[in-house]
Amino acid sequence: MPRVSSDQLEARRRQILDGARACFARHGYEGATVRRLEQTTGMSRGAIFHYFRDKQALFLAIAEQDARMMAEVVAEQGLVQVMRELLSSPDSRPAGWTGTYLEMARKARTDPTFRESWQAYSAELTGATRARLERQAASGALRADVDLTVLTQYLELVLEGLVSHLAMGLPAGELGNVLDVVEQSVRRAGGSPADV
Amino acid sequence: MPRVSSDQLEARRRQILDGARACFARHGYEGATVRRLEQTTGMSRGAIFHYFRDKQALFLAIAEQDARMMAEVVAEQGLVQVMRELLSSPDSRPAGWTGTYLEMARKARTDPTFRESWQAYSAELTGATRARLERQAASGALRADVDLTVLTQYLELVLEGLVSHLAMGLPAGELGNVLDVVEQSVRRAGGSPADV
Numbered sequence: 001m002p003r004v005s006s007d008q009l010e011a012r013r014r015q016i017l018d019g020a021r022a023c024f025a026r027h028g029y030e031g032a033t034v035r036r037l038e039q040t041t042g043m044s045r046g047a048i049f050h051y052f053r054d055k056q057a058l059f060l061a062i063a064e065q066d067a068r069m070m071a072e073v074v075a076e077q078g079l080v081q082v083m084r085e086l087l088s089s090p091d092s093r094p095a096g097w098t099g100t101y102l103e104m105a106r107k108a109r110t111d112p113t114f115r116e117s118w119q120a121y122s123a124e125l126t127g128a129t130r131a132r133l134e135r136q137a138a139s140g141a142l143r144a145d146v147d148l149t150v151l152t153q154y155l156e157l158v159l160e161g162l163v164s165h166l167a168m169g170l171p172a173g174e175l176g177n178v179l180d181v182v183e184q185s186v187r188r189a190g191g192s193p194a195d196v
Numbered sequence: 197m198p199r200v201s202s203d204q205l206e207a208r209r210r211q212i213l214d215g216a217r218a219c220f221a222r223h224g225y226e227g228a229t230v231r232r233l234e235q236t237t238g239m240s241r242g243a244i245f246h247y248f249r250d251k252q253a254l255f256l257a258i259a260e261q262d263a264r265m266m267a268e269v270v271a272e273q274g275l276v277q278v279m280r281e282l283l284s285s286p287d288s289r290p291a292g293w294t295g296t297y298l299e300m301a302r303k304a305r306t307d308p309t310f311r312e313s314w315q316a317y318s319a320e321l322t323g324a325t326r327a328r329l330e331r332q333a334a335s336g337a338l339r340a341d342v343d344l345t346v347l348t349q350y351l352e353l354v355l356e357g358l359v360s361h362l363a364m365g366l367p368a369g370e371l372g373n374v375l376d377v378v379e380q381s382v383r384r385a386g387g388s389p390a391d392v
Contacts, residue, residue, distance in 0.1 A: 105360060108365065109365055110224075150370045150377060153371065154374045158353060158354065158357055160357035160358075162356075165353065167301065170311075174343075178350045181381060185378075189385075
């Protein structure tokens with residue numbers, strides 16, 4: 001048996017995550033059977049569960065990957081920009097989020113262990129959002145009358161609403177203009193665009 | 197067989213809806229079997245499906261009841277006040293919403309017919325929110341630089357985020373202060389509280 005390089009291992013892990021994501025988005029958590037996971041990942045159950053202990057571990061790894069990717073984009077471009085991109089292309093990355101979001105939310109609702117792990121991953125996104133707001137605040141771009149913790153949670157609440165809205169397949173309507181209102185409401189009055 | 201008054205019919209219908217709501221919230225849509233629905237409603241399957249054609253019709257009737265109730269509270273007190281109440285007592289009415297919300301969102305995602313009906317019910321809430329904003333605008337309490345359609349959708353987006361957040365059992369954190377930011381961002385600058 002040929003030795004497998006760490007690049008190949010990483011590529012296989014990614015292949016499983018991508019296929020599993022599509023499977024969970026389409027069939028739901030319960031509906032994503034091992035047989036369907038084999039089909040969408042193109043890997044045998046032996047290979048899949050070599051990389052991930054069980055279905056829940058696989059599902060959590062997707063949540064972790066999503067949170068990390070979102071955190072990276074937020075650090076570079078800000079959470080409002082992430083939301084604008086979600087809105088303009090809800091089916092592309094980083095909008096892979098929308099497909100599995102409702103499944104994850106539902107699992108978080110009924111499974112405290114899953115909820116705890118999910119909250120831990122979400123903390124990365126919160127950290128990135130807050131760090132960016134701190135930089136904006138330091139440059140005087142943000143309103144100063146509201147605590148950064150509140151502004152961070154405000155932006156995250158809007159994100160939750162947006163992802164939920166898009167995940168349901170509801171029309172975007174005026175959401176582009178809504179995001180303008182959101183962006184403006186964290187900015188210093190009369191200030192220049194903050195790219196929060 | 198004694199005749200049943202229309203009050204009694206209405207009471208039974210309500211009993212079924214209340215029991216079914218708890219059942220869907222606890223077991224999910226697929227998990228809410230006819231047997232479980234019988235247990236939580238205290239009615240036979242014959243009685244349940246005398247009032248509602250099938251499980252989907254029952255689920256939709258709950259969505260309709262939720263939307264109507266929210267619309268009534270919004271007309272009286274405004275959407276931000278509804279959100280404050282959701283936050284202070286997420287397990288009580290009108291927060292019955294949070295229990296079944298993720299199930300409905302998930303069904304809307306995968307079932308276009310369900311999504312269409314749900315959107316029709318949501319239109320009642322949108323109408324009530326908009327009507328209230330129009331009254332506030334007429335009295336000069338709202339900002340005038342953003343279209344009412346945008347402000348309506350803004351408030352609804354925050355509601356979607358809040359219901360989703362609470363439905364997952366995530367901590368409220370600073371959400372009370374977040375709602376202050378939301379309320380302030382639809383008000384006329386320097387104006388008095390608008391109770392939007």
